Amino acid sequence: MLRKRLKWSVLGLLALVVGLLSATRPGSVFGGPTFAPAALPNIGLVCTTGSVSGTQVVFNLTTATGFYSGPDGNQVFMWGFGDADSGGAFQMPGPVLCVHEGDTVTINLTNTLPDPVSLVFPGQENVAAAGDQQGLFTWEAAANTGSASYTFTAGHPGTFLYESGTQPYKQIQMGLYGMLVVRPAMGDNFAYNDPDTQFRNEFMLLLHEIDPELHARVERGEPYIVSERHDRYWTINGRSMPDLIADNFVDWLKGQPYGALVRVEAGDSLPVLLRFANAGWENHPFHPHGNHMTVIARDGQPLPQKFQNFTTTIGSGQAYDLLFRWDNVEAWDVSANPLPVPMPPAGPFPDRQNVVYKDGVTFYSGNPYLGEGGATAYQDSFPPGTTVFNECGEFYFPWHSHALDEVQNFDEGFGGMLTLVRVDPPGGCP
């Protein structure tokens, strides 16, 4: 067999992604009308729901230290928020806090870090705060053992950040940030109180940057000189490509529970919702391949006029809600509507004698037709040693920051702030 789909090698984790996905039919375990995860979803937004009593929602967060594990093997010291209700282990980003429009939300924060820590909620109004001491922006939990509490009414639906309000130039960089999702009264499968914002599934894409040297200084207790910041890693949901296309909660990324692979079905009657937020300091021009995005909201405010684009520059601290769908507009079919490209005399298009599968690894099925090729049809025509991560002829397109210096893991390309969208044939993989 030339095709070694589950070969456990340097890129073996990629294979495992596909293997895990194959056990999952799209739409069956994530998203949908209720957001309480009955089982751990493999991909897509993972909500933390807190303790709900009527319209009162209580979250208990704790600070913790841990590590960013990079695809290049580097480990970077991080601070993070953990969910104290489920053990409070370090994670980055923090738990995704999901509430409903009109809920009274209380977040209790326990601190374990050597700095005082607080929480701010950009986009929320009238946030009541109590804590050990008053900081610059809000009340803080004192260093090491302090606590603080914040209460607000989630006034309107949308996608928001929550983050540290104490020394943010240090603490947000260190990882003290997360996403707050406020669901509309119209239903959990709508982004806003607008029938045109209904979605099939939803995905979080939370952007951040990391300067490993500054983090090492914090770890060593040395002065943190913010003006010397030089980013080397760029993350979505706390992971970098290719780690970020691994499933949620894979056990080799302990402190980075959330994946960023996006999955759609060609021609689905509903789009998917992409909840973008930028917890970093730089603006990131995010570019989807395959189709335009529909911009429906910015900073938790629905736009009076939706529009389409092929790059959304997500400013520092901004949030965007985008809808994405993919339609097989040309309906190419190997017999009924073949591609009008020259067919080599022998073998299918493309002529594999004359193309390269980069580094001997590909997500391409070997067949240009959606739903063709993949596991069975063309496996013998790949060059010897080619590893193919394709199940049933589904398409993959990259989505990435088009500031291409950010598509790196330090100096290794096709990494960093880049994820994939998987486009399944209608009906999904057999």
Added chain:
Amino acid sequence: MNRKLIPRKYSRRDFLKWGVRGTLGIALAGSALSTLRPQQAVAGTGRPFLTPNPGPVARPDGQTAVRHLRFGATDGFLSLPGRRVNSPAGGVYMFGFVLGEVTDSIGDFIQKYKGRVRTPAPIVDVTENQDVYITLTNLGFEQRPDLDDSHTIHWHGFRNPNSVFDGVPEVSISVPVARDFPYFFRPRDEGTYMYHCHFEDTEHVQMGMDGIVFVRPQPGAGITPYHAYADFSTAFDREYTLLLNEVDTIPHDNLLAVQGFVWSDYKPNYWVINGRSYPDTLYTDLDLANEVDAVAAELKNRQPVSSLIQANPGEKILLRMASLGYEQHAMQMMGIRMRVVGQDATFLGPLAYDTHTIYIGPGEARDAIFVAPPYNPNLPGGTDAAGDYNVYWFKNRNYQRLVNDREPGLGGMITQVRVYAPNPDNSPSLPTQEWPNQTFPRPTV
């Protein structure tokens, strides 16, 4: 992290080159390589080395015309102020695309164009619903014969119904040295896009493998090729593609010297429009054709696409802007109001807006139309071969990007809009444009 500049005296590359050339020399028994390479056919005409879009032509089957294009991927050198090719500093090493003949064999194509890259990549001018075939041939690198990088074409922003034509090597295929691959596109949505190689994208895009592609709306019902979108509010008289890029010369120099680069160290020192940095942005097609000075002679076969904007008073000028640098740019028009009618190949409709400064991020596109003001002899201006003109400036508002590395004075991402005095009989002095970015007077071939 130190950014190490590799001295150009390094000879690892030269050894490689000499080795390969020696082999070639034996193989070709001393045939004069240079004489086998004609000047590119359009050199000197000012035409941005792409045949003008013939527009939709009715076919018997009712479909519109088919475009067949041949692209070659290779290397060469860029001429920038402070980095002239014929200077001790030398030009800036580039990768890029050249336009070849559809009928050329791979061998002939390599003979003609290997090592003769143009910057930016050819302007691709197509029409909605027109079938577009682009055969990409990897010509190899003349300066780096050891580097067997593949290449692809990624049409950035295209609603792609196939991953194989999206040009991302990790999720489809890429084209090895001395091989062809046919890309196929059927553009369904008019507007301004861009394209670039996606193989080792961070490196290949910065090295210059990028250009503008735009789609004219399907003509009919009053819509002509002189509309940016299928909407009468987007009518124009003259059009210019403006591709914004930065150049960090260190990775370019390192590649030439067979050295690596840490891409998270990216820090540009040149800022260019259509591959030209001010004052090179002011050269006209005629200046290049006549090789009015040593700079024009260098630009002629390296950076043939004009960055100068010419207009008759009252004309509607369409700026098709795209950015494939890695920084965000605020481009300011001084003294003329622009109307942004399109963004990312999407007609803005009610979201169209008037502005003097366009903020554009990497991988974004804008279509802006302005009306050239009347000629006023009392306003600042000058005289060139096309006549007397008023001058307006179109510049990056970030003054740090209005420099050429360590050269003194103004440089970088800035050009002029020249509005010409009408003829004595009040007729416009500039003739109709025959292709995008064409400047006047037209050089005689």
